[in-house]
Amino acid sequence: MNSIIFLTLAMLLAPLYAGLIIKVKAFFGGRKGSPLLIHYYTLAKLLKKGSVYSTSTTVIFKLGPMVSLCTAATALMFLPIAGQPPLFSFTGDVILVLYLFGLGRFFTIAAAMDTASPFEGMGAAREAYFPIICEATLFMILILFYTLSGELNLAAYFSGDRPLALWQTAGAPLLFVVIAFFIVLLTENSRVPVDDPTTHLELTMIHEVMVLDHSGPDFAFIELGAFFKLFFFSTLVARLICPVTLTHPAAAAVLFLGVLGLVYVAVGVTESVMARYRMDKVPQFVLTSFALAFFATVITLEFLR
Amino acid sequence: MPLFFWRRFVLMKTMAVLTIGAGCLLGLTDAAVKLIHGGSYSAAFGYLNPFYLSFRIDALSAFFLISIFAICLLAVLYSYHYVDHAPDALRIAVHYLFFSLLIGAMALVVTADNLITFMLSWEIMSLSSFFLVITQFENAENRRAGYLYLVFSQTGAMFILAAFGVMFAHSGSFEFSDAAGLPEAAKILVFVLAFIGFGSKAGVFPFHAWLPHAHPAAPSPVSAVMSGVMIKTGIYGIVRMYSLLDWHTPVFGEIVLIAGVVSGILGVVYALGQHDLKRLLAYHSVENIGIILIGVGIGMIGAAADQPIMAVLGFAGGLLHVLNHAIFKSLLFMGAGMVLHATGTRAIDSLGGLLKRMKITGTAFLIGSLAISGLPPLNGFVSEFLIYLAGFHGLALGRIDFGLCVVAIVGLAIIGGLALACFTKVVGVVFQGEPRSQAARKAHEKGPAMFAPMIVLAAGCIAIGVFPGFFLPMALKAVSALGLGYDPIPLAPFLQLTGNITQAAALIFVVFLLILALRYFLYRGKTVTRTGTWGCGFTRPTVKMQYTGSSYAASILEFFRPAAPLTEDHPGVRGRFPQKTHYHSHIEDIAERYQGAVFVRPVLAFFDRLRWLQHGDIHLYIGYILLAIVVLLFFV
Numbered sequence: 037m038n039s040i041i042f043l044t045l046a047m048l049l050a051p052l053y054a055g056l057i058i059k060v061k062a063f064f065g066g067r068k069g070s071p072l073l074i075h076y077y078t079l080a081k082l083l084k085k086g087s088v089y090s091t092s093t094t095v096i097f098k099l100g101p102m103v104s105l106c107t108a109a110t111a112l113m114f115l116p117i118a119g120q121p122p123l124f125s126f127t128g129d130v131i132l133v134l135y136l137f138g139l140g141r142f143f144t145i146a147a148a149m150d151t152a153s154p155f156e157g158m159g160a161a162r163e164a165y166f167p168i169i170c171e172a173t174l175f176m177i178l179i180l181f182y183t184l185s186g187e188l189n190l191a192a193y194f195s196g197d198r199p200l201a202l203w204q205t206a207g208a209p210l211l212f213v214v215i216a217f218f219i220v221l222l223t224e225n226s227r228v229p230v231d232d233p234t235t236h237l238e239l240t241m242i243h244e245v246m247v248l249d250h251s252g253p254d255f256a257f258i259e260l261g262a263f264f265k266l267f268f269f270s271t272l273v274a275r276l277i278c279p280v281t282l283t284h285p286a287a288a289a290v291l292f293l294g295v296l297g298l299v300y301v302a303v304g305v306t307e308s309v310m311a312r313y314r315m316d317k318v319p320q321f322v323l324t325s326f327a328l329a330f331f332a333t334v335i336t337l338e339f340l341r
Numbered sequence: 342m343p344l345f346f347w348r349r350f351v352l353m354k355t356m357a358v359l360t361i362g363a364g365c366l367l368g369l370t371d372a373a374v375k376l377i378h379g380g381s382y383s384a385a386f387g388y389l390n391p392f393y394l395s396f397r398i399d400a401l402s403a404f405f406l407i408s409i410f411a412i413c414l415l416a417v418l419y420s421y422h423y424v425d426h427a428p429d430a431l432r433i434a435v436h437y438l439f440f441s442l443l444i445g446a447m448a449l450v451v452t453a454d455n456l457i458t459f460m461l462s463w464e465i466m467s468l469s470s471f472f473l474v475i476t477q478f479e480n481a482e483n484r485r486a487g488y489l490y491l492v493f494s495q496t497g498a499m500f501i502l503a504a505f506g507v508m509f510a511h512s513g514s515f516e517f518s519d520a521a522g523l524p525e526a527a528k529i530l531v532f533v534l535a536f537i538g539f540g541s542k543a544g545v546f547p548f549h550a551w552l553p554h555a556h557p558a559a560p561s562p563v564s565a566v567m568s569g570v571m572i573k574t575g576i577y578g579i580v581r582m583y584s585l586l587d588w589h590t591p592v593f594g595e596i597v598l599i600a601g602v603v604s605g606i607l608g609v610v611y612a613l614g615q616h617d618l619k620r621l622l623a624y625h626s627v628e629n630i631g632i633i634l635i636g637v638g639i640g641m642i643g644a645a646a647d648q649p650i651m652a653v654l655g656f657a658g659g660l661l662h663v664l665n666h667a668i669f670k671s672l673l674f675m676g677a678g679m680v681l682h683a684t685g686t687r688a689i690d691s692l693g694g695l696l697k698r699m700k701i702t703g704t705a706f707l708i709g710s711l712a713i714s715g716l717p718p719l720n721g722f723v724s725e726f727l728i729y730l731a732g733f734h735g736l737a738l739g740r741i742d743f744g745l746c747v748v749a750i751v752g753l754a755i756i757g758g759l760a761l762a763c764f765t766k767v768v769g770v771v772f773q774g775e776p777r778s779q780a781a782r783k784a785h786e787k788g789p790a791m792f793a794p795m796i797v798l799a800a801g802c803i804a805i806g807v808f809p810g811f812f813l814p815m816a817l818k819a820v821s822a823l824g825l826g827y828d829p830i831p832l833a834p835f836l837q838l839t840g841n842i843t844q845a846a847a848l849i850f851v852v853f854l855l856i857l858a859l860r861y862f863l864y865r866g867k868t869v870t871r872t873g874t875w876g877c878g879f880t881r882p883t884v885k886m887q888y889t890g891s892s893y894a895a896s897i898l899e900f901f902r903p904a905a906p907l908t909e910d911h912p913g914v915r916g917r918f919p920q921k922t923h924y925h926s927h928i929e930d931i932a933e934r935y936q937g938a939v940f941v942r943p944v945l946a947f948f949d950r951l952r953w954l955q956h957g958d959i960h961l962y963i964g965y966i967l968l969a970i971v972v973l974l975f976f977v
Contacts, residue, residue, distance in 0.1 A: 086867035090874040092775050094696045096707070102860060106853045113848065124848065126841040131729050132717060135757070136849070139716040142761055146707075149769025149888075151874045152694075157769070157888020164765055165897050168758030175754040179747055182733050238877045249875055253863040257856070319900060333747075 038285050042117040045289070046271075047109070050263035051075035053270070053300045057227075060304025075263065082256035090249050092152040100147025101250060101257035107140035108264035115268055116195035118292035119281030125191040133190070134174055137224070140261065141167060148246035155238045159245035162315065166230065166242075169322040170220045176329035177213055180336060194275040209332035214276050216332070218302070219325035221269040223318075225262065228307040230318050240312070270299045353430065357437035358421045358790075361444065365414035368448060372398075372406035376818055383454060392515065394461070397454035401584070404660060404819035405451040405577050408667040412569045413444045415794035419675050420562035422788025423682060436476050436560070442469040443566065450574050456505045456515045463501065463574075467494040467542075470571055473563045474555045486554035493541050493551040500538030501578070504531045521587040528586045532593055535582045536600075543575025545634065546604035547932035549627045553611070556623035557687065561678025564619060568626045569671035573663050576633055580660075583641060584823040591645040591742060598638025598745050602752040605631025607931075609759040610901045613766070613894045614928030618677045618687045621767065622670065625713060628756060629666040633659045635749050636728040639735055640820075642742050649827045650834075651734035653820055657835070658727030661816040665720040665805060669712040672798035676706035679791055680771065683784040689770050689890040692781045696772040699786040703772045705795040710764035712802040715757045718846030720805035723813075726842065729753060759897070766893045775884040807846045810839040891926055904931060 055072045062069025071077075089097065111133045113123040145163055148156040181193055223230045226243035233244045247258050274295040282288040313321055375382065375398055385395035398406070417440065424433045446469055449462035471494065475487035511527050512519040523531065541548035552572075556564045583593060608627030615621035636659025643651030679702045680695060681687055696703035712719040732753070735746035776782040786792075805812050813835055821830050876882045898907055910925040 083863055086869055087864070088870050088872055091871050092694070092874050094773065096696070096773065102853065102856045106849065106856050109856075110845075110849055110852050124844070126844075127838070128726060128730055128841070129845075131726055132842075132845050135715065135717050135722055138714070138757065138761055139711070142711065142714060142716060142765060145765040146768055146773065149765065150773045152774035152884070152887050153874045153876065153882075154886045154888050155877055157893060160765065160769065161888065161893045161896060164762035164893075165900075168755060168762065168897070171754040171758045172751050175750050176747075179733075179736060179750060183736055186737075188730070188733055248877070252867070253860060257860070315896075316899075337743075 038120045039117075039123045042120050042289070043112060043123055046112055046115070046117050046267055047264065049293070050267040051079060051260070053296065054263050054266060056297060056300045057304040057307065060301050061308050064305070064308035075259070079256050079259060082251075082259070083253050085252040087250075087252035087254055090151050090153075093147075093150045093249070096143070097147045097150040097249075098254065100143045100150075101254040101261070103143035104140040105257040105261040105264075107136040108261040108268070111136050111268055112264055114190055115271055116191050116275075117271060118285075118289045119195045119275070119279075120285065120288070121195050122191055125189050127188050129189045129191075130178055131188075134171065137265070138167075138171075140265075144246060144258075147250075151249045153249065155245050156248060158239065159242050162231075162242045162318075163246060166223050166318060166322055169319060169326060170223050173216055173220050173322070173326045173329050176326060176333060177216060180209075180213065180329065180333040183333070183337065194272070194279075195281070209335045210276065212328040212332035212335075214273060216325040216328040217269070217273050217276065219322060219328075221266075221273060222303070222306065223322050223325075224269060225266045227303055229310045229313045229321065232312040235312070240315075270296055270303075274299045353434055353437075354421060354424070357434070357441075358417055361417045361437070361441050362414055364441070365410045365417065365444065369407060369410035369414065372403045372410060376400055376403035376407065376815055385454075392457045393455075394458045395454040396449070396452040396458065398452050400818040400822035401577075401581065402451045402822075404815060405573065405663070406448060407815070408573065408664050409444070409447050409451070409570045412667050412671050413447075413566055415797060416562040416566045416569075416671060416675075419565070419678070419791050419794040420560070421790040423560065423562055423678060423791060425788070432476065436473065436563075439469045439472045440563070440566075443473060443571070447571060447574055451577050454517055456509065456517070459517075460498075460502060460505065463498060466571065466574065467491075467498060470494075470563075470567055473567075474559045476560055476563070477558065480558075483558040486551075486558035490551045490555040493548070497538045497541030497548070500534050500541070502538075504534035504538060504582075507531050507534065517585050520585040523586065525588065525590075528588050529590075529592065532582060532586060533596070536579060536596060539575040539578035539582070540600065541575075542578070543572045543630045544604070544608075544627045545575075545600050545630060546607050546627060547936065549604065549608070550930065550933045550936060552626060553615075553620045553623040553930070556626070556674075557617055557619035561619075561674055561681060564622075564678070565671035565674035568623065568674055569667040572626060572630065573667065576630065576637070576659075576663055579634075580637060580656075580823065583637075587824060589641070589644045589647075589825075591642050594638045594641030594643075594645055595741070595745060596638075597634050597641060598749055601631045601634030601636075601638050602748055603631070604628065605635060605752060605756045606759070607904055609756055609763060610898070610905050611928060611930055613759060613763045614898050614905060614907065614926075616689055616890065616926075618680065618689050618692075618767070618771065619674070620687075621689070621763070622673050622677060625673075625760070625763070626666075626670060628760065629662065629670065629713070632725065632728065632753065632756065633662045633666065635659070635753060636662060636724070636731065639728065639731045639746065639749060642735060642738070642745065643731065644825050646735075646738050646742060648734060648738070649825075651731050652825055653817070653827060653830055653835075654727050654731035654734065656820040656823065656825075657813060657816045658724050658731055660819050661727065661809075661813060662721075662724035664812070664816070665712070665724050665802075668798050668801045668805070669709045669719075669721060672705060672709040672795055672802065673713065675791070675795050675798070676702050676709060679786055679795075680784075682788075682791075683786055684778075684780040686778070686780055689767065691778040692771045692776070693774045693778075693884070693887065694772075694776040695781060695784055698784050699772075701792050702786050702795065705799040706772060707768055708799040708802050710768050712806070714761040714764050716761070717842070718803075718806045718849055720802045720809075723806060723809040723839070723842060725753060725757065727813075727838070730838070762894070762897055766890050770888075770890040770893065774887050777884055777887065777889075807843060808839075809842050810836055813839050891924075898928065905929070906931070906934075 055075050059069050114129045114133050116122045145160040148160040231242040238245045278295045383397035385393055446462050446466035453459035453462050471491050474490050477483045508520055511523045544552040604627050608624050612621050612624035636655050640652050640655030643655050712721040715721040715725040732746045732750045817830050821828050906929045908927050
């Protein structure tokens with residue numbers, strides 16, 4: 037029962053947290069910024085609208101938003117939120133979740149290629165490229181988690197009586213893992229310094245340019261899917277930083293949501309103090325995360341086993 | 342038999358398809374029954390006094406037989422409408438003759454039970470497929486491809502023969518079953534020789550150089566069979582050899598695993614750089630053979646370390662991937678064949694927008710692409726999932742094996758990501774967007790005999806992806822035939838895994854249907870209009886402005902430049918009124934480059950030196966013969 041409540045809570049709160057990033061950026065820019073609830077307004081507005089489809093597109097263009105929302109929502113069902121057991125869990129569900137994001141990516145790219153637009157093709161090529169390195173990093177981190185816990189599911193790492201209490205056993209390498217995870221979060225969710233969704237030039241975007249032609253409820257689906265995905269990765273980082281689960285569910289939720297807020301604020305701060313990297317520098321940045329995860333594994337194995 | 346009727350084109354075709362199809366169906370049912378009931382069946386025939394031919398079917402053979410017969414049945418059905426050029430009747434009749442020989446030979450290879458039988462069937466298989474590759478022999482490129490294939494398959498056969506020679510020298514018998522008694526040093530030699538030989542058939546890097554030439558040259562149904570099942574006989578050879586030698590040493594697993602990771606990653610990188618649709622698919626065979634070998638390699642390491650779960654998961658994942666790859670690769674080759682048939686070109690960058698005109702082909706190809714990228718809920722995911730699990734189990738082992746398992750897991754992750762990039766390129770550039778040429782604009786699909794196999798295969802991709810519980814036990818039976826000593830393998834824990842995958846697939850479908858219903862509800866009564874693509878302010882777009890396959894892959898290839906050198910020919914745009922310019926890029930296969938430089942050229946130079954021996958003087962030739970006899974008299 038708790039799991040369902042928490043899942044609903046996560047789905048409802050995901051847009052709010054994304055609004056937090058905008059607020060932080062506005063603060064750094066010395067502006068008042070849009071209201072925290074901005075994303076709810078945008079979603080409501082989009083859902084009321086109709087759509088315009090390009091004559092070049094096929095049914096895949098309509099499938100794209102649905103599949104990306106579907107995969108992100110399904111991934112959330114495997115996510116232990118606030119230390120509570122997730123709705124579904126089995127051995128190897130991490131692999132399934134990572135490949136689900138792959139499925140979503142396949143359809144987002146295919147929908148972009150459907151429009152015959154050179155800009156969207158350009159974004160799609162980048163979207164296909166950078167996550168390859170992210171996946172390598174994530175599997176490297178999984179290898180570390182597996183050697184520490186002997187389990188291969190998210191629930192075992194982030195919920196239950198014995199979550200991955202990395203702070204006690206492997207404090208220093210954990211710092212590496214958190215940074216690596218954070219880099220993956222920025223890359224997978226198209227944030228600065230990998231991608232800048234607010235830039236004025238389509239040539240320099242990744243994710244935003246791919247969804248240029250989507251409109252109305254379709255676009256709302258894409259946005260919602262992106263919020264879910266960001267929530268998923270942020271939750272993992274938050275639970276890594278603070279693996280404590282308070283016994284009372286409500287207290288646990290408050291603590292978790294607080295830490296989660298910190299992660300979103302960190303994203304906002306990163307976006308405010310950094311500029312987007314030149315496109316050919318991005319792979320090096322993402323590779324850093326792989327190197328960090330790799331060294332974390334090596335250190336852990338050398339000194340702790 | 343169809344050869345006799347070549348003057349009556351339709352009759353000949355129908356007869357060929359029906360007889361081959363019936364044979365395949367018969368074989369398929371028989372193999373399925375044998376696999377379900379287990380046990381082994383053998384038969385032996387006398388042949389040329391000193392030898393006899395013997396055959397044996399166990400679960401491993403039956404498993405391979407199922408994929409052979411199933412794919413061949415569909416491919417031959419597909420070929421009915423594919424070869425529709427009546428003036429070429431004789432050629433087509435010959436093509437069917439070799440096609441049936443190839444199917445028969447493949448079935449014999451996987452059932453052969455002694456060295457002689459195996460070698461004979463192997464050669465029939467290689468030669469008949471060689472003739473199929475050069476079906477279109479007028480084309481110089483196809484002849485070259487055929488020649489390359491012949492050289493590779495015969496060199497490979499030499500290695501296998503050498504391995505068999507070592508076996509015979511030690512055991513003194515032609516029986517497969519006597520191989521277990523070999524001394525350990527000989528076993529390593531035999532395995533390495535056999536691995537090179539079988540690897541050259543399977544397309545393991547760096548012995549894959551024939552594959553990207555031969556597959557595009559062959560007619561599409563033949564490519565489907567060659568890539569889908571024939572190269573798997575190489576895998577069969579490796580696995581069978583491992584089981585025959587019956588020595589669970591980690592060295593075998595390490596060799597196989599490293600070869601698998603290298604072929605997997607480089608195969609997909611080269612695939613990404615291709616401009617020819619069928620060549621691209623051929624390189625993907627190299628990649629998938631890599632994945633299979635990763636699975637089998639992890640299995641061997643697990644068997645050596647006495648980790649039953651890891652061993653069984655690895656072998657089962659690898660073998661299931663054999664079946665999965667047979668299904669989706671032949672589906673993709675049939676799709677490519679349909680594209681070639683409809684547009685007359687295999688050049689990716691001159692196609693586009695085909696999904697609108699070729700709905701069934703496009704959808705089937707999309708399903709195949711999702712499957713080969715290893716995405717849930719399709720079949721590619723199931724086998725990769727099992728191999729991942731096996732790899733994670735291997736992390737508990739000692740240093741070297743731990744390191745190799747890390748390499749395998751990260752390698753699989755990278756392969757998955759690259760395959761996704763490659764197939765979004767193919768689907769995006771070939772089937773979506775706007776047509777880039779006149780031929781692509783006018784394309785339309787035809788021939789019900791070509792649809793049916795594609796639909797069946799696409800359904801197979803989904804069926805295995807959603808209900809792996811029916812198919813994994815087949816692979817497990819084949820694993821138990823390897824004699825790892827874990828019999829009987831308990832089914833329950835594995836069915837638990839597949840049950841989870843089924844559950845997850847069901848979950849995905851339910852969520853998707855909910856979203857679909859939501860979308861329907863949201864769009865009710867809304868205005869939906871159609872207009873041109875938003876060109877970011879540019880008002881006169883042309884189809885030439887679309888992103889091409891080359892530009893799509895360029896940045897990823899840049900990353901892999903050391904392994905995949907790219908040569909570009911582009912004079913650039915100059916002046917205020919630019920002249921016409923061009924761009925041509927070619928990605929070079931390092932295996933091909935170094936084999937040419939290091940191996941082929943010295944050999945050719947050496948034989949050039951010996952040319953004086955062949956001078957055309959018949960008297961001296963007779964002298965050679967005499968000399969040879971005298972020398973032999975002294976030594977023998």
